[in-house]
Amino acid sequence: MQCDVCGHSIERKPYRAIIEGAKMTVCEECAKLGSVSWEAPHVQRTVMKKVASPLRIPLKKSKPDLEPTQTLELIGNLSLRLRKAREKLGLSHEDLGRKIGERISVLRKIESGKMVPDNKLASKLEHELKIKLLVPLSEPKIKSVSLSTPREATLGDIAQIKRKKVEESEERKPS
Numbered sequence: 001m002q003c004d005v006c007g008h009s010i011e012r013k014p015y016r017a018i019i020e021g022a023k024m025t026v027c028e029e030c031a032k033l034g035s036v037s038w039e040a041p042h043v044q045r046t047v048m049k050k051v052a053s054p055l056r057i058p059l060k061k062s063k064p065d066l067e068p069t070q071t072l073e074l075i076g077n078l079s080l081r082l083r084k085a086r087e088k089l090g091l092s093h094e095d096l097g098r099k100i101g102e103r104i105s106v107l108r109k110i111e112s113g114k115m116v117p118d119n120k121l122a123s124k125l126e127h128e129l130k131i132k133l134l135v136p137l138s139e140p141k142i143k144s145v146s147l148s149t150p151r152e153a154t155l156g157d158i159a160q161i162k163r164k165k166v167e168e169s170e171e172r173k174p175s
């Protein structure tokens with residue numbers, strides 16, 4: 001089991017988190033980056049499926065055995081975000097370079113926008129600075145964001161919603 005964000009192997013139990021609108025299986029550290037996280041994927045998946053039945057997003061897709069490098073791309077404004085995050089943590093280029101095993105000159109270039117880190121390096125930076133630099137290529141943001149936190153739904157609610165959806169699809173007019 002590998003973390004979708006940093007690529008490290010997950011030693012303890014995997015976390016599921018919604019990060020930048022995408023569902024990912026992540027390690028404990030990276031789970032903090034997400035807006036929503038939970039520890040019991042099967043329960044949550046059932047609930048979400050029911051609430052979000054019209055969209056039919058293939059949920060399994062977010063748990064690939066692929067390398068993170070194949071499904072992620074860098075977000076814009078990377079250099080700025082990087083510098084802000086680093087300064088917030090009070091790290092110098094030297095500190096950061098030492099932590100992630102990267103040359104200081106490389107970090108400087110990235111922060112000044114002269115260079116783009118590869119995904120591996122970006123992952124390390126993400127993990128070390130607790131920020132998000134990579135977003136999934138596959139899933140469009142809007143859809144999964146609207147899915148991620150529908151609202152607090154009880155089991156009764158869900159049953160109702162489901163029933164309502166069925167009615168609606170049978171005859172499409174408000175009574």
Ligand SMILES: [Zn+2]
Nearest residue numbers: 003006027030
């Ligand atoms: Zn991680």
